[in-house]
Amino acid sequence: MKKAPLLIAIDGPAASGKGTLARRLADYYHLPHLDTGLTYRAVARLLLEKGWPLDDEPKAIEAAHLVELAALDHAVLSAHDVGEAASRIAVIPQVRRILVDKQRAFAGQPSGAVLDGRDIGTVVCPDAPVKLYVTASPQVRARRRLAEIKARDGASDFDTILADIVRRDERDTQRADSPLRPADNAHLLDTSEMDIETAFIAARNIIDAIMAAKDKT
Numbered sequence: 084m085k086k087a088p089l090l091i092a093i094d095g096p097a098a099s100g101k102g103t104l105a106r107r108l109a110d111y112y113h114l115p116h117l118d119t120g121l122t123y124r125a126v127a128r129l130l131l132e133k134g135w136p137l138d139d140e141p142k143a144i145e146a147a148h149l150v151e152l153a154a155l156d157h158a159v160l161s162a163h164d165v166g167e168a169a170s171r172i173a174v175i176p177q178v179r180r181i182l183v184d185k186q187r188a189f190a191g192q193p194s195g196a197v198l199d200g201r202d203i204g205t206v207v208c209p210d211a212p213v214k215l216y217v218t219a220s221p222q223v224r225a226r227r228r229l230a231e232i233k234a235r236d237g238a239s240d241f242d243t244i245l246a247d248i249v250r251r252d253e254r255d256t257q258r259a260d261s262p263l264r265p266a267d268n269a270h271l272l273d274t275s276e277m278d279i280e281t282a283f284i285a286a287r288n289i290i291d292a293i294m295a296a297k298d299k300t
């Protein structure tokens with residue numbers, strides 16, 4: 084029998100662990116995965132590379148049209164300063180519309196998919212049967228991001244990263260278009276006190292319960 088598609092929408096603030104969880108779940112349920120943050124990062128990176136200001140809307144729109152999902156380079160785009168720049172171009176409604184169209188095309192694959200970002204459960208895939216909102220305290224997230232930067236031989240300190248995270252949360256939750264917020268029917272997963280494996284098991288339990296309830300109806 085052909086398996087029904089499974090669409091999993093994961094949202095949450097910076098360094099909450101949503102990407103790690105999304106990758107683990109995609110692997111476990113044999114689904115394609117899209118980290119939608121990379122699409123905003125790709126636009127920001129192009130502007131930074133060309134020396135164009137991040138508030139140059141026509142250039143940002145031009146860059147958004149050039150984004151190819153198959154060519155997103157995680158290693159290059161995951162730099163900390165690119166995340167900050169991404170949150171600045173992410174306030175531009177037309178950039179969002181262009182990227183959301185590409186993200187929805189990915190989500191519409193027959194197998195289903197796992198997408199993570201800021202507006203997946205609210206805007207990109209509002210009908211997804213599974214919605215998770217992954218969070219953790221700003222201090223825990225700053226510690227995780229700092230460890231990540233240090234593991235890549237980068238230099239920074241806790242206070243700088245914590246301030247960056249708080250500023251990015253503020254920008255992402257306060258913007259007018261598609262602000263970061265849990266969808267009404269999202270399951271909250273606070274990973275402050277969970278390691279990666281515990282968060283993965285908690286997410287799987289939520290998803291399996293949703294799928295079992297659906298099978299009964």
Ligand SMILES: Nc1ncnc2c1ncn2[C@@H]1O[C@H](COP(=O)(O)OP(=O)(O)O)[C@@H](O)[C@H]1O
Nearest residue numbers: 097098099100101102103227231274277278279
């Ligand atoms: N539950 C967790 N406990 C400890 N570290 C975690 C946990 N989840 C993720 N991490 C680590 O925190 C960092 C940020 O995680 P990531 O998944 O990239 O976050 P996001 O996609 O939300 O920005 C990574 O180095 C990751 O390995």
Ligand SMILES: Nc1ccn([C@@H]2O[C@H](COP(=O)(O)OP(=O)(O)O)[C@@H](O)[C@H]2O)c(=O)n1
Nearest residue numbers: 097098119120123166169170173200201202
């Ligand atoms: N679906 C999404 C994904 C990211 N973004 C923006 O892109 C920025 C970078 O996203 P990201 O997911 O790569 O950032 P991290 O959580 O990995 O630090 C965010 O701060 C948001 O401003 C968005 O607006 N909508």
